[in-house]
Amino acid sequence: xxxxxxxxxxxxxxxxxxxxxxxxxxxxxxxxxxxxxxxxxxxxxxxxxxxxxxxxxxxxxxxxxxxxxxxxxxxxxxxxxxxxxxxxxxxxxxxxxxxxxxxxxxxxxxxxxxxxxxxxxxxxxxxxxxxxxxxxxxxxxxxxxxxxxxxxxxxxxxxxxxxxxxxxxxxxxxxxxxxxxxxxxxxxxxxxxxxxxxxxxxxxxxxxxxxxxxxxxxxxxxxxxxxxxxxxxxxxxxxxxxxxxxxxxxxxxxxxxxxxxxxxxxxxxxxxxxxxxxxxxxxxxxxxxxxxxxxxxxxxxxxxxxxxxxxxxxxxxxxxxxxxxxxxxxxxxxxxxxxxxxxxxxxxxxxxxxxxxxxxxxxxxxxxxxxxxxxxxxxxxxxxxxxxxxxxxxxxxxxxxxxxxxxxxxxxxxxxxxxxxxxxxxxxxxxxxxxxxxxxxxxxxxxxxxxxxxxxxxxxxxxxxxxxxxxxxxxxxxxxxxxxxxxxxxxxxxxxxxxxxxxxxxxxxxxxxxxxxxxxxxxxxxxxxxxxxxxxxxxxxxxxxxxxxxxxxxxxxxxxxxxxxxxxxxxxxxxxxxxxxxxxxxxxxxxxxxxxxxxxx
Numbered sequence: 001x002x003x004x005x006x007x008x009x010x011x012x013x014x015x016x017x018x019x020x021x022x023x024x025x026x027x028x029x030x031x032x033x034x035x036x037x038x039x040x041x042x043x044x045x046x047x048x049x050x051x052x053x054x055x056x057x058x059x060x061x062x063x064x065x066x067x068x069x070x071x072x073x074x075x076x077x078x079x080x081x082x083x084x085x086x087x088x089x090x091x092x093x094x095x096x097x098x099x100x101x102x103x104x105x106x107x108x109x110x111x112x113x114x115x116x117x118x119x120x121x122x123x124x125x126x127x128x129x130x131x132x133x134x135x136x137x138x139x140x141x142x143x144x145x146x147x148x149x150x151x152x153x154x155x156x157x158x159x160x161x162x163x164x165x166x167x168x169x170x171x172x173x174x175x176x177x178x179x180x181x182x183x184x185x186x187x188x189x190x191x192x193x194x195x196x197x198x199x200x201x202x203x204x205x206x207x208x209x210x211x212x213x214x215x216x217x218x219x220x221x222x223x224x225x226x227x228x229x230x231x232x233x234x235x236x237x238x239x240x241x242x243x244x245x246x247x248x249x250x251x252x253x254x255x256x257x258x259x260x261x262x263x264x265x266x267x268x269x270x271x272x273x274x275x276x277x278x279x280x281x282x283x284x285x286x287x288x289x290x291x292x293x294x295x296x297x298x299x300x301x302x303x304x305x306x307x308x309x310x311x312x313x314x315x316x317x318x319x320x321x322x323x324x325x326x327x328x329x330x331x332x333x334x335x336x337x338x339x340x341x342x343x344x345x346x347x348x349x350x351x352x353x354x355x356x357x358x359x360x361x362x363x364x365x366x367x368x369x370x371x372x373x374x375x376x377x378x379x380x381x382x383x384x385x386x387x388x389x390x391x392x393x394x395x396x397x398x399x400x401x402x403x404x405x406x407x408x409x410x411x412x413x414x415x416x417x418x419x420x421x422x423x424x425x426x427x428x429x430x431x432x433x434x435x436x437x438x439x440x441x442x443x444x445x446x447x448x449x450x451x452x453x454x455x456x457x458x459x460x461x462x463x464x465x466x467x468x469x470x471x472x473x474x475x476x477x478x479x480x481x482x483x484x485x486x487x488x489x490x491x492x493x494x495x496x497x498x499x500x501x502x503x504x505x506x507x508x509x510x511x512x513x514x515x516x517x518x519x520x521x522x523x524x525x526x527x528x529x530x531x532x533x534x535x536x537x538x539x540x541x542x543x544x545x546x547x548x549x550x551x552x553x554x555x556x557x558x559x560x561x562x563x564x565x566x567x568x569x570x571x572x573x574x575x576x577x578x579x580x581x582x583x584x585x586x587x588x589x590x591x592x593x594x595x596x597x598x599x600x601x
Contacts (some may be wrong), residue, residue: 055166057174072120121146124146205427275353276355359581413452535567
């Protein structure tokens with residue numbers, strides 16, 4: 001793990017901004033593919049960094065003509081597509097503040113963020129997004145201009161097509177604009193999920209951006225960065241996607257393939273063969289479940305593969321401990337040649353150099369399985385208020401932890417175990433919320449709201465969110481996230497929610513995996529009409545019960561699941577039960593399943 005002080009990273013980036021770094025990238029990698037999008041069946045549209053910069057210069061001119069100036073806000077609402085990168089980057093060159101709204105946001109949520117930020121210009125993708133924005137346009141007094149990429153025929157005359165940003169404008173001098181940018185400029189706003197009240201606007205400065213990019217660059221430790229392939233598929237309203245596939249790509253020259261549908265990431269991975277891939281745990285869990293589900297169609301092949309994984313696990317542990325022997329290396333090379341490399345190629349992970357998971361806990365056995373089969377998966381930890389990461393070890397991983405503090409950061413635990421962090425990536429504050437800012441940043445330390453544990457080598461383990469710990473009627477403190485991560489390793493379970501705050505014992509809502517549960521049922525000869533029907537079958541409930549009993553062995557008596565309710569419906573991202581990145585919305589779950597929960601008590 002590379003180490004560096006706050007002062008060292010500060011010296012490396014002092015005075016820099018993302019626009020200035022972008023121009024250095026363009027100069028060094030003008031003909032490298034920058035932005036790619038699928039144009040049809042196995043057909044791609046591609047822009048080099050030179051073309052990317054040319055479009056930025058023209059769009060910046062158009063936005064300035066539209067009235068966007070330094071300090072103004074630009075509201076963006078679009079799927080992952082090249083136009084996002086062009087418009088966002090152009091706004092940065094104007095020293096304006098672009099920010100993204102989640103695509104699922106209601107008209108009321110758009111109104112809140114648009115009004116709270118004082119957005120002057122908006123760029124949205126299509127008729128659906130436009131309709132929601134127009135519904136509240138009268139409540140956005142600062143909004144002066146709207147552009148839409150796929151403009152519907154019935155759009156109001158003053159709603160302009162995206163082509164109006166690309167045509168009829170003399171490109172601005174990007175070098176001159178970049179010189180005017182200031183590290184104190186706000187690069188973006190990240191609006192929090194608002195689970196404990198109205199969303200807060202997390203202010204991320206240009207200094208925060210270049211500081212974080214430098215931290216990540218040192219952690220990645222790649223021989224070169226220009227042209228490194230990655231897929232952008234998570235919402236750009238989320239700090240992880242924005243930091244990796246937008247800011248880091250601008251500054252390092254990554255080649256970004258945009259994937260407009262997050263559920264299509266598996267298909268895109270097979271096409272792109274990414275070299276760097278970030279995924280929330282559910283992404284990795286689905287790959288893991290899919291591979292094992294496909295293998296289970298041939299029991300002998302599944303048994304052989306599982307034996308190979310079992311043999312590889314201690315080899316990978318020996319590698320981490322520095323005790324691996326040549327004989328062990330030879331064994332793993334054989335397993336890789338006959339099995340593991342074939343699986344990696346099948347799912348498009350054969351060229352991954354850095355694989356990262358974050359935003360929620362991943363089951364340890366899933367992470368170790370990927371390592372065993374040759375995918376270097378590691379956990380990262382951070383939050384919007386730290387511009388993304390606080391801890392990460394891309395190479396020296398310790399399963400069950402989220403790594404050590406990043407170079408240029410300092411980390412310690414408060415008396416109650418809360419994780420505190422200090423570094424140049426700590427956000428400026430909450431927009432228009434000085435009191436909440438003062439509660440979150442104290443003497444330069446960011447109070448994360450997470451409870452953690454540090455081992456003797458500085459590796460951090462996250463216990464849970466401070467506000468989400470289950471305190472049973474008997475006074476026991478229990479981490480629901482750790483329980484839920486374990487429960488999701490039951491092959492037929494796709495999602496889990498642990499219940500028990502203020503209760504005598506812990507229960508769980510378990511959701512059948514919509515792909516693997518039907519597959520298992522068919523192999524067992526169980527007849528069913530749909531997932532809801534399958535959840536009522538005695539054989540299915542018994543199989544899940546066996547899995548719960550195996551999980552319970554790992555936990556203390558007070559933490560064990562005493563009862564569960566099996567649900568035959570899919571929990572989808574960006575709903576009342578899951579965030580856009582598939583984190584549990586606990587309040588939503590408790591509200592939707594209040595009756596089912598009461599029946600367990």
